[in-house]
Amino acid sequence: MKNIIEVKNLVKTYKNLVAVDNLSFSVKEGEILGLLGPNGSGKSTTINCLLSLLKYDKGTIKIFGKEMKPDSYDIKAKIGVVFQDVAVFDELTVYENIDYFCGLYIKDKVTRKQYIEDAISLVGLDDFRNFYPKKLSGGLLRRLNIACGIAHKPKLVFLDEPTVAVDPQSRNNILDGIKKLRDDGATIIYTTHYMEEVEILCDRIIILDKGKIIASGTADELKKLAGPKQKVVIGPTLNDVFLELTGKELRD
Amino acid sequence: MFFHNFKYAxxxxxxxxxxxxxxFAFPIILGSLFTLAFSDLENGEKLQIINIAIVENSELDKNKSLKTAFDTLSIANDEKQIFSTKYVDKETAETLLNNNEIIGFLELTETEPKISVKSNGIEQTVFKNAVEEINAASKIINDLAEQEIKTQIENGNFEINYEKIYQDAAEKVQTEEATFIDNSSEHLSYTMIEFYTxxxxACLYGGMLGAVAVNQNLANxxxxxxxxxxxxxxxxxxILSSALAGYLVQTIGLIILxxxxxFVLGANYGDNLPLIILLAFAGSFxxxxxxxxxxxxxxxxxxxxTGIVVxxxxxxxxxxxxxxxxxxxxIDQTAPxxxxxxxxxxxxxxFYALYYYDTPNRYLGNLVGLLAMSLVFITISYFSLRRQKYDSL
Structure with a gap:
C-alpha cells in the first residue's frame, strides 16, 4: 500500500522549547494511526504542521505524494479534520452547520445534500438536525463536531481527541462512526488519551513524548515493551505500556 | 464558494x-430615549421667544450690522425669530431686567459689547452666543458694506440705501460662513445633534460585524x-465574502435606523438626506x-x-x-x-457641515477622511492577513 503521509525530520520550536523534535513517520493508505502522548508531547503541534497551519523550522511533509503547503487546495480538498475544540456555529442548526462546512468542499448541492444526510446518519444525529448547538448535550455536540469534519467524505481524516468529555454511549457511537469511515477506505490519524480506544481502533500506534517518537508499532508489539511486573500480575494493558514509557509524572 | 460563505456569514x-x-436595537433604543429627553425641551424652546433689550446709544448707531442682525432675528412670526428685541435707554433696560421682562440687555461700548443678565441659563447662553457671533461677523459686514458704499459713491450714486447695503452684506456673510441663524434651524436642534452622533x-458599530465575521475565518x-x-x-x-456580509447587515441596520x-421619531434631515446617507455609508465602511x-x-x-469596538x-x-x-x-478647541x-x-x-456651510468643502473633507481611515485599516488588515502559516495557534 502506498504512503498517504510522509513526514521526514520535522522540527518545530517555540522560542527555546522544542515542540517537535526531528520527527519522521509515514501513514499508509487505509490505515488508522494512533498518535499517543501526554499533554504537551507535540501531538496537536504535529497535526497543525501537517495541515500547514503552523510554520515549522525543518523537515518535509508530503501528503498524497505532494508537498503540503498552505495553498495546496487539491490536497486540502481530500482532507477532513476534527479538532479537539468543538468548532461549530451557535447560530446555525445541526443541518446548517454541516451544510456550511461541507459546502467549503462540495459545490454541487444535490451531492452535498446526500453527503450531509450520510454524515448525520453516521454520527446518529437524525433526530437533532434542526437543533441549535446550545440545545445539544456534550456528547451530541462532539458528534456534530465530527460530522462537520467528515461530511465531505475525505480520503484522509485527522481526529484530534474527538471523544473528550463524552459519555460511554456517545463514545461508542463515535468509535463506530470512525470504524465506518475506515471501512469506506479513509486513512485516519487518531489522537487520544484513551488507551482502550487506540487498542480497539488503531492498526498502528506512535507514542510521542517531548516531541519525539519513543515507541511505535501495533498494540501487541507495544505491549511486549512493558516491564515484567505488569506481565506477571494481569498481563499488560496499553495503559500500562503508556505509563511505563512516558512516566507517571503529571503533565499540564 | 463566495455566495455559500456570504449566505452563512x-x-x-x-x-x-x-x-x-x-x-440594530441599541441605536433605536437610544434614539427613542433622546427623543423623549429632548422633545419637551425643544417644544418649550420653539414657542418661547427670548425677550432682550439693546441700549440705544452712539455706538449702536455706528454698528449698523449688529442692529440689522438682531432685527433679522427679531422679525415677529418669522421662522428664524429667536428674539423679541426692544431698543431702549440703559435705565429702562435695567428696569426691564429687574422686572424680569427681559432676560438680558446689550450695551455697545467703545471697546467690547457688554451683556447684562440676572441669571445663567439656556436663554442667556443663546443671547451671549448670538452677540459673540454677530459681533465677530459685524466687522466683516461693516467692511463689506463700507466697500459697497464707497463703490456706489465712486459710481456717482449718492442716493444710498444704507439699510439695504448692510442687509445685503449680512446675508452675504451668512451664506458664506458659519452663522447663528443656521444654529437655530431645526436641523441642528438638540435632538438632531443627538441623532447625528x-x-x-451605529456606523462604527459595524466594526463588531466586521470583527466577528472575519474572526471566523482566521485559524489563529x-x-x-x-x-x-x-x-x-x-x-x-x-474574508471578502464575510466582510461584504458584515457590510450588508450593517447597511440594513442603518436603513432601519x-x-x-x-417615520417614528419624526427626525427631519431636510434636503441633505442623500448626503447624510452617503456619509453614513462611508462611516459604516x-x-x-x-x-x-x-x-x-x-x-x-x-x-x-466586540468589547474593544464598543x-x-x-x-x-x-x-x-x-x-x-x-x-x-x-475637544475641537483643546485637542483638535x-x-x-x-x-x-x-x-x-x-453632518454639521451640511448645515453650517453652503460650500461642500468641509463635508467632502470629512468624507475623504473616513475613506482614508478605511484605507489605513484595510492596509493593516492586509499585512496581517497575508500570513498563510502561523508561528503559534
Whole structure:
C-alpha cells in the first residue's frame, strides 16, 4: 500500500522549547494511526504542521505524494479534520452547520445534500438536525463536531481527541462512526488519551513524548515493551505500556 | 464558494443576539430615549421667544450690522425669530431686567459689547452666543458694506440705501460662513445633534460585524477559523465574502435606523438626506474596516474584540458630542488632533457641515477622511492577513 503521509525530520520550536523534535513517520493508505502522548508531547503541534497551519523550522511533509503547503487546495480538498475544540456555529442548526462546512468542499448541492444526510446518519444525529448547538448535550455536540469534519467524505481524516468529555454511549457511537469511515477506505490519524480506544481502533500506534517518537508499532508489539511486573500480575494493558514509557509524572 | 460563505456569514451575523442588540436595537433604543429627553425641551424652546433689550446709544448707531442682525432675528412670526428685541435707554433696560421682562440687555461700548443678565441659563447662553457671533461677523459686514458704499459713491450714486447695503452684506456673510441663524434651524436642534452622533455610533458599530465575521475565518483566532483554514476555500474569498456580509447587515441596520428616526421619531434631515446617507455609508465602511483590523491584529475571542469596538466607538462618540455638542466643541478647541482622527467626529462633523456651510468643502473633507481611515485599516488588515502559516495557534 502506498504512503498517504510522509513526514521526514520535522522540527518545530517555540522560542527555546522544542515542540517537535526531528520527527519522521509515514501513514499508509487505509490505515488508522494512533498518535499517543501526554499533554504537551507535540501531538496537536504535529497535526497543525501537517495541515500547514503552523510554520515549522525543518523537515518535509508530503501528503498524497505532494508537498503540503498552505495553498495546496487539491490536497486540502481530500482532507477532513476534527479538532479537539468543538468548532461549530451557535447560530446555525445541526443541518446548517454541516451544510456550511461541507459546502467549503462540495459545490454541487444535490451531492452535498446526500453527503450531509450520510454524515448525520453516521454520527446518529437524525433526530437533532434542526437543533441549535446550545440545545445539544456534550456528547451530541462532539458528534456534530465530527460530522462537520467528515461530511465531505475525505480520503484522509485527522481526529484530534474527538471523544473528550463524552459519555460511554456517545463514545461508542463515535468509535463506530470512525470504524465506518475506515471501512469506506479513509486513512485516519487518531489522537487520544484513551488507551482502550487506540487498542480497539488503531492498526498502528506512535507514542510521542517531548516531541519525539519513543515507541511505535501495533498494540501487541507495544505491549511486549512493558516491564515484567505488569506481565506477571494481569498481563499488560496499553495503559500500562503508556505509563511505563512516558512516566507517571503529571503533565499540564 | 463566495455566495455559500456570504449566505452563512449573513445568517450567523443576524442570528447573533449580542450583535443584533448593539447594531440594530441599541441605536433605536437610544434614539427613542433622546427623543423623549429632548422633545419637551425643544417644544418649550420653539414657542418661547427670548425677550432682550439693546441700549440705544452712539455706538449702536455706528454698528449698523449688529442692529440689522438682531432685527433679522427679531422679525415677529418669522421662522428664524429667536428674539423679541426692544431698543431702549440703559435705565429702562435695567428696569426691564429687574422686572424680569427681559432676560438680558446689550450695551455697545467703545471697546467690547457688554451683556447684562440676572441669571445663567439656556436663554442667556443663546443671547451671549448670538452677540459673540454677530459681533465677530459685524466687522466683516461693516467692511463689506463700507466697500459697497464707497463703490456706489465712486459710481456717482449718492442716493444710498444704507439699510439695504448692510442687509445685503449680512446675508452675504451668512451664506458664506458659519452663522447663528443656521444654529437655530431645526436641523441642528438638540435632538438632531443627538441623532447625528447616534448615526455615527451605529456606523462604527459595524466594526463588531466586521470583527466577528472575519474572526471566523482566521485559524489563529478561533477554532472555526482553524476548520475553515484547512478547507480548500481560498482565504481571500472567505474574508471578502464575510466582510461584504458584515457590510450588508450593517447597511440594513442603518436603513432601519433612518426609517425609524424619520417615520417614528419624526427626525427631519431636510434636503441633505442623500448626503447624510452617503456619509453614513462611508462611516459604516470605516467602522467595518476598523473591526476587521481589530480582528486581524488582536489575538482574542469574539467577545473581547466586540468589547474593544464598543469601547472605542463610545469614547469616539463622546468626544464627537453624544453627551452634548459642548464636548465636541471643547475637544475641537483643546485637542483638535483627537477629533481629526476620531471617525465618529468625522461623521458628525460632516453632518454639521451640511448645515453650517453652503460650500461642500468641509463635508467632502470629512468624507475623504473616513475613506482614508478605511484605507489605513484595510492596509493593516492586509499585512496581517497575508500570513498563510502561523508561528503559534
Amino acid at each position: 449573513v445568517k450567523t451575523l443576524v442570528k447573533n443576539k449580542a450583535l443584533v442588540f448593539w447594531t 447616534l448615526i455615527a455610533m 483566532m478561533s477554532s472555526k477559523g482553524k476548520r475553515v483554514s484547512v478547507s480548500p476555500a481560498h482565504k481571500a474569498t472567505l 433612518f426609517i425609524y428616526t424619520i 470605516a467602522g467595518l474596516t476598523f473591526g476587521i483590523a481589530i480582528a486581524t491584529v488582536i489575538k482574542a475571542n469574539d467577545n473581547i474584540k 469601547a472605542v466607538t463610545m469614547t469616539g462618540c463622546f468626544f464627537a458630542g453624544m453627551m452634548g455638542p459642548q464636548i465636541k466643541y471643547f 488632533i483627537v477629533n481629526a482622527i476620531n471617525p465618529a467626529n468625522l461623521i458628525t462633523d460632516g
